[in-house]
Amino acid sequence: MSTATTTARAVTTSTIATGKSKDRNLASLIFLGVLWFSLFFGVVVLLALIIDTAIEGSGRFDHYLFTDYEKSIAHEQAQKFSELRGIPVEDLSNHFTGFRGGILGSLWLMITTALLAIPLGIAAATYLEEFADSSTWYNRMIEVNLQNLAAVPSIIYGMLAAAIMGLMGFQFKGIVIGGAIALALLILPVVIITTREALRAVPQDIRQGSLALGATVWQTTRRQTLPSAIPGIATGTILGLSRAIGEAAPLIMVGLAAVQWDPTGFTSKVEALPMQIFRMASSPQEAVQEAASAGIIVLLAMILGMNAIAIIIRNKFQRSW
Amino acid sequence: MTVVKEPGPPLGAGPAPVLTARSRPGETVIKALLRTAALLSVAITIGIILAVLQPAIDFFRQVPLSDFLAMSDPAESGELKPAVLPLLWGTALTTIVALLVAVPIGLAAAMYLSEYASKRARKWLKPTVELLAGVPSVVYGFFALSFVTPTLLNDILQLKVSLTNSLAAGLVLGVMIIPTIASLSEDSFSAVPMALRQGSLAMGANRMQTTVRVVLPAALSGVAAAVVLGLSRAVGETMIVALAGGSAKSTSVDPTEGHQTMTAFIAQTAAGENPPGSAEYNMLFAVALLLFVITFVMNMISIRIVRRFRQAY
Amino acid sequence: MSTQPATATSSTEGEPSALSLSIDEEAKHSVIGEVPAESVMETFHLNVFYGDFHAVHDVNLTFGKNEITALIGPSGCGKSTVLRCLNRMNDLVPGARVEGEINYHGQNIYGPKVDPIAVRQHIGMVFQKPNPFPKSIYDNIAYGPRVIGMKVDNMDDLVEEALRGAALWDEVKDKLKQSAYGLSGGQQQRLCIARTIATKPDVILMDEPCSALDPIATAKIEDLMLQMRKDFTIIIVTHNMQQAARVSDRTAFFTAKPDETTGNRTGLLVEFDRTKQLFSNPADKRTEDYISGRFG
Ligand SMILES: Nc1ncnc2c1ncn2[C@@H]1O[C@H](COP(=O)(O)OP(=O)(O)OP(=O)(O)O)[C@@H](O)[C@H]1O
Ligand SMILES: [Mg+2]
Numbered sequence A: 001m002s003t004a005t006t007t008a009r010a011v012t013t014s015t016i017a018t019g020k021s022k023d024r025n026l027a028s029l030i031f032l033g034v035l036w037f038s039l040f041f042g043v044v045v046l047l048a049l050i051i052d053t054a055i056e057g058s059g060r061f062d063h064y065l066f067t068d069y070e071k072s073i074a075h076e077q078a079q080k081f082s083e084l085r086g087i088p089v090e091d092l093s094n095h096f097t098g099f100r101g102g103i104l105g106s107l108w109l110m111i112t113t114a115l116l117a118i119p120l121g122i123a124a125a126t127y128l129e130e131f132a133d134s135s136t137w138y139n140r141m142i143e144v145n146l147q148n149l150a151a152v153p154s155i156i157y158g159m160l161a162a163a164i165m166g167l168m169g170f171q172f173k174g175i176v177i178g179g180a181i182a183l184a185l186l187i188l189p190v191v192i193i194t195t196r197e198a199l200r201a202v203p204q205d206i207r208q209g210s211l212a213l214g215a216t217v218w219q220t221t222r223r224q225t226l227p228s229a230i231p232g233i234a235t236g237t238i239l240g241l242s243r244a245i246g247e248a249a250p251l252i253m254v255g256l257a258a259v260q261w262d263p264t265g266f267t268s269k270v271e272a273l274p275m276q277i278f279r280m281a282s283s284p285q286e287a288v289q290e291a292a293s294a295g296i297i298v299l300l301a302m303i304l305g306m307n308a309i310a311i312i313i314r315n316k317f318q319r320s321w
Numbered sequence B: 001m002t003v004v005k006e007p008g009p010p011l012g013a014g015p016a017p018v019l020t021a022r023s024r025p026g027e028t029v030i031k032a033l034l035r036t037a038a039l040l041s042v043a044i045t046i047g048i049i050l051a052v053l054q055p056a057i058d059f060f061r062q063v064p065l066s067d068f069l070a071m072s073d074p075a076e077s078g079e080l081k082p083a084v085l086p087l088l089w090g091t092a093l094t095t096i097v098a099l100l101v102a103v104p105i106g107l108a109a110a111m112y113l114s115e116y117a118s119k120r121a122r123k124w125l126k127p128t129v130e131l132l133a134g135v136p137s138v139v140y141g142f143f144a145l146s147f148v149t150p151t152l153l154n155d156i157l158q159l160k161v162s163l164t165n166s167l168a169a170g171l172v173l174g175v176m177i178i179p180t181i182a183s184l185s186e187d188s189f190s191a192v193p194m195a196l197r198q199g200s201l202a203m204g205a206n207r208m209q210t211t212v213r214v215v216l217p218a219a220l221s222g223v224a225a226a227v228v229l230g231l232s233r234a235v236g237e238t239m240i241v242a243l244a245g246g247s248a249k250s251t252s253v254d255p256t257e258g259h260q261t262m263t264a265f266i267a268q269t270a271a272g273e274n275p276p277g278s279a280e281y282n283m284l285f286a287v288a289l290l291l292f293v294i295t296f297v298m299n300m301i302s303i304r305i306v307r308r309f310r311q312a313y
Numbered sequence C: 001m002s003t004q005p006a007t008a009t010s011s012t013e014g015e016p017s018a019l020s021l022s023i024d025e026e027a028k029h030s031v032i033g034e035v036p037a038e039s040v041m042e043t044f045h046l047n048v049f050y051g052d053f054h055a056v057h058d059v060n061l062t063f064g065k066n067e068i069t070a071l072i073g074p075s076g077c078g079k080s081t082v083l084r085c086l087n088r089m090n091d092l093v094p095g096a097r098v099e100g101e102i103n104y105h106g107q108n109i110y111g112p113k114v115d116p117i118a119v120r121q122h123i124g125m126v127f128q129k130p131n132p133f134p135k136s137i138y139d140n141i142a143y144g145p146r147v148i149g150m151k152v153d154n155m156d157d158l159v160e161e162a163l164r165g166a167a168l169w170d171e172v173k174d175k176l177k178q179s180a181y182g183l184s185g186g187q188q189q190r191l192c193i194a195r196t197i198a199t200k201p202d203v204i205l206m207d208e209p210c211s212a213l214d215p216i217a218t219a220k221i222e223d224l225m226l227q228m229r230k231d232f233t234i235i236i237v238t239h240n241m242q243q244a245a246r247v248s249d250r251t252a253f254f255t256a257k258p259d260e261t262t263g264n265r266t267g268l269l270v271e272f273d274r275t276k277q278l279f280s281n282p283a284d285k286r287t288e289d290y291i292s293g294r295f296g
Helices: A002-018 A026-060 A075-085 A089-095 A100-131 A137-149 A154-167 A176-201 A204-212 A217-246 A249-254 A273-281 A286-317 B025-062 B085-116 B119-134 B137-156 B166-190 B194-202 B207-218 B220-236 B239-244 B262-271 B279-312 C023-028 C079-086 C116-122 C137-147 C155-165 C185-198 C215-228 C241-247 C275-280 C285-291
Strands: C039-050 C053-064 C068-072 C096-104 C123-126 C203-207 C233-237 C250-258 C265-274
Touching: A026 A286, A026 B085, A026 B119, A026 B137, A026 B166, A026 B207, A075 A089, A089 A286, A100 A137, A100 A176, A100 A217, A100 A273, A100 A286, A100 B025, A137 A176, A137 B025, A137 B279, A154 A176, A154 A249, A154 B025, A154 B220, A154 B262, A154 B279, A176 A217, A176 A249, A176 B025, A204 A217, A204 C123, A204 C185, A217 A273, A217 A286, A217 B025, A217 B137, A217 C137, A249 A273, A249 B262, A273 A286, A273 B137, A273 B239, A286 B137, B025 B279, B085 B119, B085 B166, B085 B207, B085 B220, B085 B239, B085 B262, B119 B166, B137 B166, B137 B239, B166 B220, B166 B239, B194 B207, B207 B220, B220 B262, B220 B279, B239 B262, B262 B279, C039 C079, C039 C233, C053 C068, C053 C079, C053 C233, C053 C250, C068 C079, C068 C241, C079 C096, C079 C203, C079 C233, C079 C265, C116 C123, C123 C185, C137 C155, C137 C185, C155 C185, C185 C203, C185 C215, C215 C233, C215 C241, C241 C275, C250 C275, C250 C285, C265 C275, C265 C285, C275 C285
Parallel strands: C053 C265, C068 C233, C068 C250, C123 C203, C203 C233
Antiparallel strands: C039 C053, C039 C096, C250 C265
């Protein structure tokens, strides 16, 4: 009995002394290998995705990608290229199809979405964090409701947006405001949740200091808490917008369709980059597939850019109280 | 010795400052505005229900429920194909494939992040896993269609898959929900008290045994919440299945064939030209209602579980 | 990893006879010595609850005009709780409830028509941890007067006056536009005092204002309090008995009495008197034990 105790203790001591010796057996190493594989699986898939798409779209990194509308090419140009490349004129428009409509449309949609979702989201978050008494039943209901909204399928937001547009009396819904309503509804929960986190990160000391001077809750919020939370809010909001710019499902429900012109206002008929990619992706034509690949690289670059901005803001301005 | 002075005028004559409430109309108006914004989130939920419910009710007036809850469309139905069970099956099959990818990989990544990675390494590795969540689903869909099906499944694995199939869609869908599962699971692993691990290590177990036999069971409810949330994401995802999962109803159990899912049905039908008010058009909303109810129930389950395990520690 | 409940009874009560009394009887046994001739604030039967927890029981105190009153006692006896009631900062604690009256110049600040914001404009507060705003030194001072809508002829003069009043002007006059976060802890705390002075309050509450500071910074703030006494009424919570003896005119000693059934410790006032009297000749055995370091 006493020997057993001694041995057990000796083992424990030796484990502690040599640190990881027990983690060096075959099973453990295989296990660790599996964990490593899982960790980098995503990166590998992402790399495969980007490389495959970039190769497939490599033929289309020309300026027509940005300057031309979907399947548009001037007639005299077509004649010239037809001779140059030996492709029948009627096929040519596919070779020179571009994303001008989608890129400009997505920018318009994003700005309009931001105008709708950011003020509303910040206002709602401010109320919930700074004013609401979270012990009352209706404020708790708002909380649960927000968690639920964050997980509603995006396509359903499109249906709501279409209904709202109908109520507002729009016959044709595939316009800037229609798409933006769909996307704003979609990212509103994200904006609210991240803004609340940013507000919560502002120390209570700051609020107390302000209130103790005789400031009102709104004065404290507007002049102390919100300004201190801006970097966090900006980061979260940009990430939300970067989600919106890649969404296609809600836009399908609003009825966005190909356009041959630039949007000029909130009621312009509009196209979106992910919608264009969606339509072109299922096309059997090689040239269209190629263009879709190139369009994906453009979309990914836009999203990457927005994420980079968000990270820069976070690293540069975020205070670690 | 006890002297308790009763309330009365101050002992010394001092100025009497005004303490009565000033009305602050600005403050009141702003608070009302902010509250309206917060209530808007409730209005959105109600709006969703109303927007979907009305056409769905119309649909059930036009089409008998037995046609909707059927395994196959009636022979003479023409344009309208009212059976929803094949769509439900398509969603289930694709989701199963997705979970088979995402649960093991998401859990393993979470285990590494919480049990093995140093604090500094975690700061870099976590965003790496979460990168996957930033890719638009239409991009994933294109990837499934243009790489996974022809190159990976057909050429490399030599599987005889159709052009659109649930396998490719499910695999890619699984990749997409890895971050959801990994990140929530990691939270619940990290919430397991250190004392449990130390107890296990002190008994002579190594880190793998501690992770699998102590930490994982202790965090199981959190993991369950993560899986349910991932499941709800997979069920609601549209673009991947609309592009790569197939556009015809199928009740086959073979994932190498195409299966239309609920979301794919909505997206593909909406892109068509059905006049509002027609049964074909209204069916969109009936399916959407079902989708909303399913995801809503799953979210509530997930929220419940999370709340319970938060209380446990 | 698991945290102990806050109500852990780590220290034991000193006097056995006190345990046999009910808390109501005990409160009646508060020793109230010489009360100030001219008072600014008085508490009457002040009881504070956090949810169901009775934190402070029946406190009766009188705060003299242009005096420094120190609140002392062992940790958890409710000093901060009483202090936070005096300018209604407890309103911000969810679940906190106050019974009894606190009269400020004859008006009950918990009266139905009273605006807590107006109360705080007259009764300022300095916190344990320096909490300057993430703004410039100048804006830290100017913030208070601006938000309460004070009529200010020249803000620069007011800022200078407040900083001089907090003995900080000479150290910061060349860097008014710099962030307050660049100041040392002691300077930050004096900035917080200056920020409070700038709104020209009547009473200033201080909750352990020196506990985060080194001895030199502490000495500076003690000197400052003695200077400020001619313009303000000061109420200070401190754990430092020498500090209470050095700066205060009057001292209130609190203790915490555990409930026999629940073990919750309810704070109550033991003795209130002139500081000299209380420290040299305490009337209650528990006061004597505490100030001689035998307990707490
Ligand atoms: N916000 C709160 N919610 C619930 N209980 C509280 C809260 N603040 C204080 N208490 C409780 O009230 C009692 C008195 O607390 P208080 O902070 O007033 O004591 P204190 O005398 O200031 O102690 P210390 O010397 O440690 O600062 C304690 O038991 C404490 O746990
Ligand atoms: Mg205290």
